Amino acid sequence: MATxxxxxxxxxxxEFPGVKALNNVHFxxxxxxxxxxxxxxxxGKSTLMKILSGIYKKDSGEIIYKGKPxxxxxxxxxxxxxxxxIHQELNLMPHLTVAxxxxxxxxxxxPGGIFLNNKKLISATIELLNELELNLNPNDIVGELTIAKxxxxxxxxxxxxxxxxxxxxxxxxxxxxxxxxALFKIIRSLKAAGKGVVYISHRLxxxxxxxxRITVLRDGEYVNTLKTSETNxxxxxxxxxxRKVDQDQRPENRNISSEIVxxxxxxxxxxxxxxxxxxxxxxxxxxxxxxxxAGRTELARAIMGADPKTSGTITFRGTEVKIKQPSDxxxxxxxxxxxxxxxxxxxxxxDVTFNVILSSIPRFSNKFGFLKVRSxxxxxxxxxxxxxxxxxxxxxFLKNLSGGNQQKVxxxxxxxxxxxxxxxxxxxxGIDVGAKDEIYRLLTKLAEEGKSIIMIxxxxxxxxxxxxxxxxxxDGRLTGIIDNKDANxxxxxxxxTKFSDTATIAN
Amino acid sequence: MSEVTSAxxxxxxxxxxxxxxRREIGRVTALASLVVIFTFFTVMRPVFASWANVSxxxxxxxxxxxxxxxxxxxxxxxxxxxxxxxxxxxxxxxxTGKTVMNMHLNVWSGILVGVLVGTILGSIxxxxxxxxxxxxxxxTLATMKGAQGLAxxxxxxxxxxxxxxxxxxxxxxxxxxIPNFPNAVLILLISAIIASIIxxxxxxxxxxxxxxxxxxxxxxxxxKVNRWLVAVYALCGFFVGLAAVVMxxxxxxxxxxxxxxxxxxxxxxxxxxxxxxxxxxxxxxxTIIGALIMSVLINGLRILExxxxxxxxxxxxxxxxxxxxxxxxxxxxxxxTH
Numbered sequence: 001m002a003t004x005x006x007x008x009x010x011x012x013x014x015e016f017p018g019v020k021a022l023n024n025v026h027f028x029x030x031x032x033x034x035x036x037x038x039x040x041x042x043x044g045k046s047t048l049m050k051i052l053s054g055i056y057k058k059d060s061g062e063i064i065y066k067g068k069p070x071x072x073x074x075x076x077x078x079x080x081x082x083x084x085x086i087h088q089e090l091n092l093m094p095h096l097t098v099a100x101x102x103x104x105x106x107x108x109x110x111p112g113g114i115f116l117n118n119k120k121l122i123s124a125t126i127e128l129l130n131e132l133e134l135n136l137n138p139n140d141i142v143g144e145l146t147i148a149k150x151x152x153x154x155x156x157x158x159x160x161x162x163x164x165x166x167x168x169x170x171x172x173x174x175x176x177x178x179x180x181x182a183l184f185k186i187i188r189s190l191k192a193a194g195k196g197v198v199y200i201s202h203r204l205x206x207x208x209x210x211x212x213r214i215t216v217l218r219d220g221e222y223v224n225t226l227k228t229s230e231t232n233x234x235x236x237x238x239x240x241x242x243r244k245v246d247q248d249q250r251p252e253n254r255n256i257s258s259e260i261v262x263x264x265x266x267x268x269x270x271x272x273x274x275x276x277x278x279x280x281x282x283x284x285x286x287x288x289x290x291x292x293x294a295g296r297t298e299l300a301r302a303i304m305g306a307d308p309k310t311s312g313t314i315t316f317r318g319t320e321v322k323i324k325q326p327s328d329x330x331x332x333x334x335x336x337x338x339x340x341x342x343x344x345x346x347x348x349x350x351d352v353t354f355n356v357i358l359s360s361i362p363r364f365s366n367k368f369g370f371l372k373v374r375s376x377x378x379x380x381x382x383x384x385x386x387x388x389x390x391x392x393x394x395x396x397f398l399k400n401l402s403g404g405n406q407q408k409v410x411x412x413x414x415x416x417x418x419x420x421x422x423x424x425x426x427x428x429x430g431i432d433v434g435a436k437d438e439i440y441r442l443l444t445k446l447a448e449e450g451k452s453i454i455m456i457x458x459x460x461x462x463x464x465x466x467x468x469x470x471x472x473x474x475d476g477r478l479t480g481i482i483d484n485k486d487a488n489x490x491x492x493x494x495x496x497t498k499f500s501d502t503a504t505i506a507n
Numbered sequence: 508m509s510e511v512t513s514a515x516x517x518x519x520x521x522x523x524x525x526x527x528x529r530r531e532i533g534r535v536t537a538l539a540s541l542v543v544i545f546t547f548f549t550v551m552r553p554v555f556a557s558w559a560n561v562s563x564x565x566x567x568x569x570x571x572x573x574x575x576x577x578x579x580x581x582x583x584x585x586x587x588x589x590x591x592x593x594x595x596x597x598x599x600x601x602x603t604g605k606t607v608m609n610m611h612l613n614v615w616s617g618i619l620v621g622v623l624v625g626t627i628l629g630s631i632x633x634x635x636x637x638x639x640x641x642x643x644x645x646x647t648l649a650t651m652k653g654a655q656g657l658a659x660x661x662x663x664x665x666x667x668x669x670x671x672x673x674x675x676x677x678x679x680x681x682x683x684x685i686p687n688f689p690n691a692v693l694i695l696l697i698s699a700i701i702a703s704i705i706x707x708x709x710x711x712x713x714x715x716x717x718x719x720x721x722x723x724x725x726x727x728x729x730x731k732v733n734r735w736l737v738a739v740y741a742l743c744g745f746f747v748g749l750a751a752v753v754m755x756x757x758x759x760x761x762x763x764x765x766x767x768x769x770x771x772x773x774x775x776x777x778x779x780x781x782x783x784x785x786x787x788x789x790x791x792x793x794t795i796i797g798a799l800i801m802s803v804l805i806n807g808l809r810i811l812e813x814x815x816x817x818x819x820x821x822x823x824x825x826x827x828x829x830x831x832x833x834x835x836x837x838x839x840x841x842x843x844t845h
Contacts, residue, residue, distance in 0.1 A: 055727075076729050091727055093720035095787035096713075104717055105729040107710065114709050157728075 003030040005067075006164055006196040007052075007083075012061030014047055021047040024061070025222045027215055029165065029196040034187060036199045036207050036228075039217035039240055040402075040432035045200050046088075048217070049167050052198070053085040054078035066164070082163030086154045088170040088200075094143030099125035101142050102157045128160055132186050147174040148292070155186060166190065167198040172206060173430065176292055184210050202432060204233045216240055241434035249465045251444065251484060256468055257282045260318075261452045262334070262421050264303060267312030272298050272476040276312070280421065280452045285443060286481075287467025288456040290496045294473040296456045297339060300423045304329045304336045316421075330359060335414030337407075339426035339456070345410045348399040352391055353380040355398055355409050359417040383412035387442060404435025411442065422446065423454040428462060440466060460489045474498050533781030533833055537796045540829075544800065548807035555810050562689055565799070565806045567757070570680070570691040571596075571750045573798040575769060576776040577702045578629075578746030580794045581739050583777050584706075586719040586786025587636065587643035589740065590770050592747045594655040595628045597766035599751035601658045604667030604761035607676075614675045621755075622748035628654065629744015633737030655767060662763035670759045680756035691753050695795075698749065703791040705742070715739055719786025775822070776801055779829040800825065 008028040014021045022044045029035050037045050050056040052063075054072040063070055065081055072078050078085070092101050099121050100107075108120035125138040134152050136145075142153055151174060158166050168187075172180045187197055187210055199211055207214055207228060214231065216223040216239040223239050262280040267273060272295045280286050288296045301307045303314060305323040313320050316332045323329045329336070338344035346355055357364045357376045364376045380394040387408045391401055398406055407427060414422055427443065428436045443466055447453055457463050463470055464487060471481045472495035480495040549556040575592045582589045603621040606612065612620065628650070635646035670676040680691035706712040714735040717725040726732045755761050780797030782789030801822060808818045 075727050079729050087727070091721070091724035093717045093724055093787070095716055095720040100713065100717070104713075104725060107713060109710060114711075116708055116710060116713060118708075 003033070005029070006031050006033075006065070008064045009048075009052075010062050010064075012048070012051065012063070013059050014044075014051060014056060015059055021220050022051075022058075023220045025217065025220070026225075027222075029198060031164075031194045031196060032191045033213065034191060034197040034199050034211045036201065036211040036214045037217060038201070038204070038207070038214060038236060039223075040404075040434050043217040043240070043432070044220040045217060046169070047220075049085065049169055049198070049200065052078070052083060052165075052167060054083075079161055079163070082161070083165045083167065084158040084161040084163045085167040086158045086169060086171055088173070090147070090150050090154060092142050092150055092153060095141065097139050097141055098136050098145075098153055098156075099138035101153055102128065102160050104157075125156075128156055132156055132159060132189075133182070146293075148176065148179050151175060152179075152182075155183065159186070159190070163195075165196045165198065167200075169200045170202065170430070171199075172201060172203060174292075180206070202430070204236060204433070207236070208233070237433050240432070241437075251285070251466060251468060254283070254448065254468065256284045261316070263315040265313045265315070267299070267302060267314070268310050269298065269302055269307060270310050273302060273309075274476045276478045278471055278478060278481060280454060282452055283447050283450050284468045285447045285453045285455055285466050287463040287470040288454060288473060289458075289460065289463045289470055289492050290473035292458065293475075294496065295476040296473055297425055298476075299473070300336055300425055300454070300456060303423065304334065306336075330417065330419070333418065333420040334423065335359070335417060335419035335421070336423045337410050337414065337425060337427060339429055341403075341406055341410055346398050346406060349397065351397055352384065352389070352394045352401075352409055353377050356380045356383055356394075356412045356416055359413050363416075379416060380412070383416065387412055387415075388438065402432075402435070404431045404439065407431060407435075407439060408442070411446075415446075419451070421452045421454070423456070425456045426458065427455060428457070428459070436462075460492060463492070464489070472496050534790060534793045534796065536832065537780055537793060537800065537829070541796055541800050541803065544803055544807065548803070548810065551807075552810050555807055558687065560806070560810075562687065562692065565802050566692045566695075567680075567689055568806065569798050569802040570695045571754050571757075572769060572772050572776060572801070573695045573795060574698055574746050574750035574753065575773040576780075576794045576798050577698055577791060578743030579770075579773045580702070580777050580780075580782055580789055580791055581706065581715055582643070582743050583774070583782050583784060584715050584719045584786060584789040585736060585739050586722065587736075587740075588647060588774070588784075589629075589632060589743055590644065590647040591628070591632060591651040591654055592743065592750075592773055593766040593769035593771075594651050594658060595625065595744065595747050595766070596751045596754060596769060597761075597763055598654040598658040598661070599625045599628065599748050600755045600761035600766075601662045601667055601763050603751060604669040604755060605661060607673055608667070608669040612673070614673055614679065617673060617676065618679070618752050621752040622745050625744040625746070625748020625751060626741050627744065629747065630737055630741040632744070633740030636740065637733035637736050651770065658763040658766070662761065664763065666763070667761040668759070669761065670755060677756055677759060680753045691757065694749065694753060698746065699791050699795050702746070706791055711735065711738055711742070716787060719788070721787075772801065773798075775826050779826060781833060797829075800829075 006029050010026050012025045013023050025044065025048060027037070027048065037048065039045050047056060051058045052072065054075045054077050057073060063072065070081060072081070093104065102125055103121055108117040108124065109115060110117050122138050129136050129138065134156055136149060136152060142150055151171065155171065171183060175183060190197055201207065211228045213225055213227055214236060215225045216236065218240060226236070259282040260279050261282050265277045267276045276299060290296050298307065302309045305325045305328050314323055321328070321332045323332065342348060347358070353376050356379065364372045366372060377394050384391060384394060389408045390405050398409060401409070424443070428439050431439065443453060443455065455466060464484065467484055469481055469483055470487050470492060472479050472492055474496050479498040482491065554560060575596065579589055579592060599621055602624050603617060606620050607617040632647050632650055635641050636643050678690065680689065682690045684690055684693060706715065714725065714730055717730065718732055718736065722732060776798035777794050778784060778797070779800055780790065780793030782793060804822060804825060805818055808821060
């Protein structure tokens with residue numbers, strides 16, 4: 001099949017104050033092609049996408065679109081050209097309906113241009129949703145939908161522009177396997193219609209299923225473009241990080257003390273969690289697996305006192321602790337690292353020091369309430385060295401660090417607070433392969449130093465690689481706790497889908 | 508007000524009804540509170556419910572704040588705030604009075620001058636917010652003080668007595684096109700209906716909600732957000748202009764020092780009516796109910812001969828209760844309030 005080139009970028013560079021975000025990058029896209037861009041965080045993927053969608057302006061280089069050199073000074077121009085983007089962070093209006101969201105800015109109007117034609121809006125939406133085989137109600141308020149359905153709205157919106165190029169930035173990051181398959185079906189039909197799709201994902205196993213070519217970026221530099229059919233994941237990873245990463249590891253058999261640090265007994269809440277009982281030992285990593293909505297994050301929040309519980313006791317080192325609010329949990333020595341770092345874990349507009357000492361301010365202030373600036377900076381420099389946070393100094397703002405390094409700062413915050421128990425919720429979400437590996441090593445090291453870790457993760461290889469024991473949840477219940485040596489993906493999935501089972505929990 | 512008919516989708520009627528109740532419960536409770544408060548005062552003093560008191564006392568005193576609150580509703584739904592509406596009203600009143608006097612305008616031209624000046628003042632707020640990128644709170648705080656000063660300067664610190672020069676100016680508010688129904692109340696009612704249509708049926712209304720719900724996403728969707736924001740503040744100014752016209756007609760003059768503090772009453776009416784200060788959510792009918800609750804309270808407490816100082820305290824308590832009640836409802840409904 002003769003391919004026609006839709007888009008080609010050559011020699012594109014972009015510099016931010018102090019950072020060369022992109023240096024002489026090449027990329028091209030053909031009609032009916034899915035072309036992946038991969039790279040670690042900070043490799044320049046997002047910058048490249050933002051240049052393509054008109055959010056940033058390139059410093060130099062050339063963009064050829066449908067045979068003609070073009071300028072993309074703003075998002076409107078990108079849309080006019082036919083370049084649509086699905087943003088990684090959902091860009092929807094939560095108070096508006098599905099239909100209103102999809103056609104925002106292009107709503108059908110009655111003659112005169114002032115009044116909205118809602119009937120036409122709804123029928124156009126239904127037509128679009130049927131075409132994409134998406135099960136959404138046009139009148140539903142978007143903010144009341146699940147994240148996955150909101151993602152579907154984003155996709156429908158991007159397709160509705162009927163452009164030639166659709167950029168998808170981490171479209172599957174919050175989708176279940178079934179929903180991911182539905183998305184792939186949409187992508188295939190877009191391909192069949194001759195559209196070009198730029199696909200960005202951290203989930204490398206997806207690339208084999210859906211992409212035709214893969215372009216690898218590293219540190220803002222172009223590395224290589226590979227045909228998907230002629231490569232494999234390990235090769236892609238080694239290009240991304242410049243070294244080999246083992247995908248199928250298990251933890252070394254560590255000797256875990258029999259000392260029980262945390263015991264949760266009969267914990268329930270008023271809508272999801274039912275009678276959850278488990279123990280966490282000193283120096284142990286207890287993985288929590290389960291499907292989306294199984295209640296793992298809810299469990300963590302209930303333990304932390306962030307959400308109310310209706311029954312259940314929490315025993316910390318043999319004494320029952322009353323946890324009514326997060327500060328009680330922190331005072332007991334339990335730290336929670338949210339899956340949504342940017343919202344719940346960090347002050348992005350503050351520097352590393354501020355974030356590291358945030359939970360331990362009393363320790364770094366004198367009796368008059370003044371901050372001990374020097375000792376705070378000292379502790380922070382130690383933490384930066386110990387956790388190998390990549391930052392020019394302890395005074396760098398958090399928003400300028402990559403995802404992996406931001407995560408390390410959250411960890412440093414809780415270590416500074418001397419927490420015995422750390423609850424990690426999706427510790428590697430949105431973090432690239434190389435940095436993931438570092439986070440894994442860090443978690444293992446923390447456990448070896450005697451910290452007890454609860455790790456919630458939706459990635460089974462991650463759970464299997466790190467956890468000494470694995471707790472599996474389904475529909476608000478704990479359906480089993482298994483030793484790592486007895487665990488494999490099949491066993492876990494079986495427990496994770498044990499719906500409607502009322503049997504008690506084996507511990 | 509924004510119920511859209513379900514066309515050809517699998518109807519989940521039960522859910523829809525539940526969702527409808529959940530969405531509308533704010534306004535339903537506000538209305539119920541209004542009825543309860545009204546009944547309470549009627550039982551205490553039957554004269555409270557007489558038409559003379561209801562129309563001449565309660566409804567009439569709702570008109571100025573109500574008109575301003577309608578404008579402020581749009582602004583608050585975008586996630587903004589307008590602190591300048593009170594003193595802007597005074598400035599519009601003075602400018603209108605002076606212009607009418609000096610140019611010997613008739614009633615209709617005078618009204619036009621009022622709403623035009625109001626709209627211009629509103630646009631200035633919008634431009635400060637979008638072009639200079641000032642936060643709405645700061646921009647309108649500045650224009651609030653500016654308008655206060657300019658109203659005093661242009662009037663030489665004296666009330667502008669112009670209404671007797673213009674035939675029919677006093678009947679703008681006090682006349683009765685409908686027998687026994689003051690025109691000012693009619694103006695408020697018609698304004699509310701038109702505002703509600705703008706909010707729910709027009710492009711401007713849709714973008715008002717969209718901007719308040721997620722400004723960045725609206726921008727990235729190709730909507731010229733700045734332009735629409737200016738339009739929203741201009742619309743708010745339009746209603747401020749209308750409020751100024753009604754005010755001068757009621758008082759028979761333009762009072763340069765009357766208006767400061769009205770902005771907070773207007774904002775209170777909007778909040779009591781269930782509009783979220785965070786933006787993205789709100790209704791005109793809620794705002795009108797909110798404004799009515801406040802004037803019913805003030806009027807009733809006055810009839811009960813409660814001191815004015817205590818009337819303020821009661822209104823404060825009502826604002827607390829209304830917003831707290833809304834929070835509790837939302838938490839029950841499972842909405843997160845992070």
